[in-house]
Amino acid sequence: MKYSNKIKGIAAIISFIFSTALYGQEIQVKDIVNDRNISNVNVYNADQSKGGITNARGKIDISIFSNDEKITFRHISYLPVTLTKAEILQDKNIVYLVKSSAELSKIVISVSKWQQDKNDVPKKIVSIDSKEIAFSSPQTAADLLEKSGKIFVQKSQLGGGSPMIRGFSTNRLLISVDGVRMNNAIFRGGNVQNVISIDPFNINNTEVILGPGSVIYGSDAVGGVMNFYTKKPTLSWNEKTVISGSASARYASANREKTGHVDFNIGLKKWGFLTSVTYSDFDDLRMGKHGDDVYLRPEFVARINGTDAVINNGNPLKQKFTGYSQINLAQRIKLVPDDIWEFDLGLHYSATSNVPRYDRLLQYRDDALRYGDWFYGPQRWFMGNFQTQKKGNNTYYDNVKFTNAYQRFEESRNNRNFQDVILNVTEEKVDAISSSLDFEKRFNPKIKTFYGLEYVYNKVHSDGYDRNIETEEITDAPSRYPDGATWQSMAAYASLEYKMNPKFTLQSGLRYNHILIDTDFDTTFFPFPFTEATTNTGAFTGSIGFSWLPNKWQITANIGTAFRAPNIDDIGKVFDSEPGSVVVPNPNLAPEHAYSAEFGVQKRIGSSFDLNFTAFYTLLDDALIRKDFNLNGETEIVYNGELSNVQAIQNASKVFTYGFEFGFAAKFDKRTKITADLTIPRGEEEQADGTKVPLRHVSPIFGNVHFIYKNDRLKFDIFTNFNSSISYNNLAPSERSKAYLYAVDENGNPYAPSWLIVSAKSNFEITEKINLTASLENITDKRYRVYSSGITAPGRNLILGLNYNF
The missing domain is CATH 2.170.130.10 (TonB-dependent receptor, plug domain)
Known part of the structure; x- marks a missing residue:
């Protein structure tokens, strides 16, 4: 018996030595499902005194570890695995990792x-x-x-x-x-x-x-x-072609939405193709039945027999005119020739019909509706994006990504005064080209860097004309922007992630950005005191922060700077910002700079209760704000036939924003939980004389509470959304001048009332391939308007959707 055991022991030793000699000390890390090599796996011992990173082929030499030493393999997308060196070498030098949805x-x-x-x-x-x-x-x-x-x-x-x-x-x-x-x-x-x-x-x-x-x-x-x-094509990872996809249809009662969508994927071993098509048609939106009458739509303008007429709205809950339609197309092509290279082409196209601008159609002048027409022309967007990624474990990078994109934006504004036959039109097109080169490099288990370069070029095409809607005669008119203006951005950045230990991570970064603007102004319609504007400016930005994970806590803090350089809209725009005011160009602009701080705490109590809190503060210096201005010494000019106050974008203010964000989630069991979020923002703008006024884009306090039930086939959520009020005294001056958007308080002043609605939504898995979604929003049919919005929110809204996966 003893002799037999000795023989077995000697045989095991010989087998181990033979396998080690055969395979060496280099091992490979693979995905257990598709057998693909996994690069950038963090490999280290118990005290992290030894370690390394798998290369582009998922390989790493583990000769620095002793045979009985425990080695941990950790990747951000996979569950960690700990094995001894001997166990790995006995398993043909391969370590398999399992993806975790929780980790993902x-x-x-x-x-x-x-x-x-x-x-x-x-x-x-x-x-x-x-x-x-x-x-x-x-x-x-x-x-x-x-x-x-x-x-x-x-x-x-x-x-x-x-x-x-x-x-x-x-x-x-x-x-x-x-x-x-x-x-x-x-x-x-x-x-x-x-x-x-x-x-x-x-x-x-x-x-x-x-x-x-x-x-x-x-x-x-x-x-x-x-x-x-956006969604990416999926590959088959074997010789068999895989075809998959989905088809969806949806209807919503509040605006009679009719949406259809289909996408399909063709997956080969190295190639993947994904096509997506969506079409939506929306009718005029119905507001809620119970609420302030000031939001009702009692009348509207329609053109009858060549004449504008004011029509009584038979259903004042229906917001005439708000409906529009939209189509979205996308094509993605992916090529993965090996474990090192990956190529991805994305083509995206979106186009709307004409979109009525409802808030302008609500405006009155001399107790009569001001506009016969006000709509945005079709908003079109195209993007072609070609991205190349390469994995490589070398001195300069572990991963590199080269992104080149072209975008085309098209939009127009069309407005006509009541009983006027002249439609004022401005059309804009922007060609945008961008290139970026981004690198990732891990030096050891504790230090990782990200760095890169970026270049962006924009060219603006702008035209203005007046069209007689009866005779179709076209006459020249001022364009919104200087035609042919260009905007360029060149930048370099670097960021460092330092994981001092498994519970403390420090991250910092620095960027330099240079901006160039070149514009030529047409003085045909306006006697500008300048014929061109150029900007040649740069800005450094930086940030530093940490994340600390003591037991069941996460504590984060971050400070940083940001900036916004003036663009063509700031420098060269001519438009009517509001009734009786016109914005004119101002070539003497500098970037605005932001200085921010953030502190956050998350706490897990037991195994089922999570709390989070964040405090934030930002100072925006030299803020670009629209203010009263003069053009050649004139504070008023005639624009579109109306004497208008002259305004321009100026580096005229300091802006302060601050606030708090709260959230919690409580799980009662595997099927039920409650979540809640609350955001309390505040903000002020400091005037030239030192006084402070409320900031326009600070929302009211808002939040939600959700009660969620989920089992294997059903998910159900009943929830509330709410906003606090904003009194007249807390409205920004620019909002006070838009009284037609707001309710009226007891003193006759505009203000934004508070509101709360109750809704429910559900998803039922009929079969493995068919899902039904059903929602009932604003169950009590409340009539309310979100702060600063020109359109009243949907009333009771039944949404039904059906999705089929194949």
Whole structure:
């Protein structure tokens, strides 16, 4: 017996020595499902005194470890594994990792453009995945953000949606699609509707950075960054071709929405093709039955027999005119020739019909409706985005990404006064070209860097004319922007992530951005005292923060700077900002700079209760604000036949925003939970004389409470959304002048009332392939209007959706 045991022991030793000699000390890490090699796996011993990173082929030499030493393999997308060196060598030098959905939910990309564990990031990130998007049934990408409960969205018309984040909005927030900035040279300080061009059916996930993001994204990322990541093709990973897809249909009663969507994927071993098509048609929106009569639509203008007539609205709950339609197309092509290279082409196109601007159609002059027509022409957006990624474990990078994109934006404004036959038209087109080169490099298990270069070029085409709607005669008129104006941005950035220990991560970054603007002004219609404007300016931005994870806590803090350089809209715009005022160009503008701080705490109590709290503060210096101005010494000029007060964008103010964000989630069991969020923003603008006034883009206090039940086939959510009021004294001066948007208080002054609505939504899995969604929003049919919005919110709204996956 003893002899037999000795023989077995000697045989085991010989086998071990033979296998070690055969395979050596180099091992390979693979995905257990598809057998693909996994690069950038963090490999280390118990005290992290030894370690390394798997290369582009998933390989690493483990000769530095002893045979009985425990080695941990950790990757942001996989469950960690700990094995001894002997166990690994006996298993043919291969370590298999398993993807974890729980781990994946913690991954964020937007902060560095590369995958990071959310627990390591010192900024607050709102993450919305594809399941949440499908469950919320948003009609547009603006609705997607609003339904998250953490982003406030203003609407001037049904075909729009302008997010507000921590007291900032419009051109102080940056929109990114698949890593490409959507902001262009004519993004304005007024409400921006471009986010609706992104198809919610084609979004895989969304990440919103609350607070500045200029280190990675440059100009405009003052208040936050909204990153939309569209769906990617899936490959088969074997020789068999895989065809999959989905078809969806949806109806909503409040605006009689009729939406159809289809997408299909062809997956080969190395190639993937994804096509997506969505069409939506919206009728005029019905408001709620119970509420303030000031929001009713008692009459509207219609053209009958060649003459404008005021028509009594038979149903004043129906907001004439708000309906529009939209189509979205997308094509993605992906090539993965090996474990090192990946190529991705994304083509996106969106177009709306004419979109009535409802808030302007509500305006009266001399007790009569002012406009016969006011609508945006078709809003069109095209993006072609070609991205190349390469993995390589070398001195300079572990991963590199080269992104080249072309975008084309088209929009127009069309307005005609009541009983006038002249339609005033301005048309804008922007060609945007961008290139970025982004690197990721891990030096050891504790230190990782991200760095890169970026170039952006915009050219603006602008035209203005008057069209006689009876004779179709066209005459020249002022354009909104100087035609042919260019805007360029060149930048370099670097960011460092230092994981001092498993519970403490420090992250810092620095960016230099240089901006060039060149414009020529046409003095045919306005006697400008200048014929050109050029900008040649630069800005450094930086940030530093930490994330600390003591037992069941996460404590984060971050300070940083951001900036926004003037664009063509700031420098060269001519338009009527409001009745009786006209904005004129101002070539003497400098960038505005933001200085921000953020502190956050998250706490898990037991295994089922989570609390979070964030405090934030931002100072915006040399803020670009619209103020009274003079043109050649004149404070009033005639514009569109009306004597108007002259205004211009100026570096005239300091802006202060601050506030708090709260949230909690409580799980009662595996099926039921309650969540709640509350945002308390504040903001002021300091005038030239030192006085302070309320800031226009600071939303009221807003929040939500959700009670959620979920089992294997059903998910049900009953919830409330609420806003606090904003009194007349707390309305910004520019909002006080828009009394037609607001309710009236006891003193006859405009104000924004508080409101609370109750809604319910559900998703039922009929079969593995068929899902039914049903929602009833605003159950009590309350009539209310969101702060600063020109359109009244939907009344009771039944939403039915059917989705089939094949």
